């Protein structure tokens with residue numbers, strides 16, 4: 001298999017989209033999609049403070065996917081949340097390209113890059129058509145630890161609820177500053 005970088009170079013130099021500016025497309029994608037992230041985090045903080053971690057589950061389970069679905073409907077782009085260690089594998093499993101980027105995000109964070117600035121953006125060919133693929137790391141902040149931190153430190157009621165709804169949960173054991181996953185966008189050009 002060719003590496004994504006080799007394919008990206010090939011595509012950017014052989015398609016009309018060449019003329020478009022990757023930086024401008026990336027900036028526009030960022031400003032369209034990223035406002036979802038602080039919205040979810042603020043709602044999460046409020047819900048955890050008011051209802052405790054078990055009561056706040058719907059924010060990560062329902063609100064985040066709903067806000068993403070709304071953006072998908074507005075833009076026509078494919079927007080998802082993915083992780084190498086999923087809680088909900090049906091929704092959050094990365095494709096092969098995304099898995100490579102997530103592993104790279106982990107390496108970049110471990111090497112000292114600020115997790116909140118980690119992202120990647122390339123133009124690739126998908127079924128013969130150019131697409132912008134954009135991914136933005138979702139770092140583990142204090143509020144995430146209540147539901148994604150080390151399993152033995154989690155609230156007992158939360159553990160029961162998680163075991164009931166997510167028997168294959170792999171999304172615990174994180175520490176602050178690690179990469180929990182990413183917001184991922186496939187934007188047809």
Ligand code: HEC
Pocket residue numbers: 041044048053054055056057058060061062065081082083085086087088089091092138139140141143144145146147148171180181182
């Ligand atoms: C109140 C509990 C709770 C908190 C706090 C929480 N999450 Fe989650 N998270 C969940 C649940 C439940 C799911 C499964 C959602 C689903 O069913 O799609 C999830 C899923 C995810 C996913 C999708 C991938 C997967 O594993 O299925 C990401 C990414 C994620 N959380 C990131 C975060 C980040 C980043 C934070 C902190 C800003 C955070 N979460 C805080 C409960 C929580």
